[in-house]
Amino acid sequence: xxxxxxxxxxxxxxxxxxxxxxxxxxxxxxxxxxxxxxxxxxxxxxxxxxxxxxxxxxxxxxxxxxxxxxxxxxxxxxxxxxxxxxxxxxxxxxxxxxxxxxxxxxxxxxxxxxxxxxxxxxxxxxxxxxxxxxxxxxxxxxxxxxxxxxxxxxxxxx
Numbered sequence: 061x062x063x064x065x066x067x068x069x070x071x072x073x074x075x076x077x078x079x080x081x082x083x084x085x086x087x088x089x090x091x092x093x094x095x096x097x098x099x100x101x102x103x104x105x106x107x108x109x110x111x112x113x114x115x116x117x118x119x120x121x122x123x124x125x126x127x128x129x130x131x132x133x134x135x136x137x138x139x140x141x142x143x144x145x146x147x148x149x150x151x152x153x154x155x156x157x158x159x160x161x162x163x164x165x166x167x168x169x170x171x172x173x174x175x176x177x178x179x180x181x182x183x184x185x186x187x188x189x190x191x192x193x194x195x196x197x198x199x200x201x202x203x204x205x206x207x208x209x210x211x212x213x214x215x216x217x218x
Contacts, residue, residue, distance in 0.1 A: 065102070068128035075130050100125075133157045133203075139166075140204065143216040148197075148208045150216075155203035158196050164206075166192040169217045190214035 068074030080100060102125040137154040143166070150166070158164070168190035195209040 064124045064126070065100070066124075066126045069126075070128050073128040073130060078127075078129070139216055139218050142218050143212055145213060145215055146211045148211050150206050150208065150212075152204045152206065156199070156206070157203070158199055158206065160196050160198055162196045164194050164196060164208075166194055166212065166216055168214070170215070190216075192216075 067078050082100060102123045134154050134156050137152045137156060140151045140153045143150045170190055190213075192213055194212070197207045197209045199206055
């Protein structure tokens, strides 16, 4: 209730690799809507007032998560063109300073109908979302064209 989780500060960012390991079964304990129980999260007043899910704190007792790492040009961006299953190259809208070996998440652009029909969004495991964990093989000179170490499994529309 009202705790703080901090890695680095704005004045002195943490420039090394931080690894946070969460133990336990994702869906066997407390279940936050969509997320499950194995997560590192900070509630906000909107969540606590609206949901009051299992173990939600009382309004006003929100925590702080403050993480400052190496300054980057962009920590997220959007695709500039649709990426198809099997593609190993993605083109981004913004320039990035990502490096070979870095891990990315390509977010799903399609979700199962159950997440929009009101019968599965809150509390259901997001097992059918098409998010993809990928790794950078190289970044082209334009700093927008990224080659991945392996092919994409799903389509990601713009």
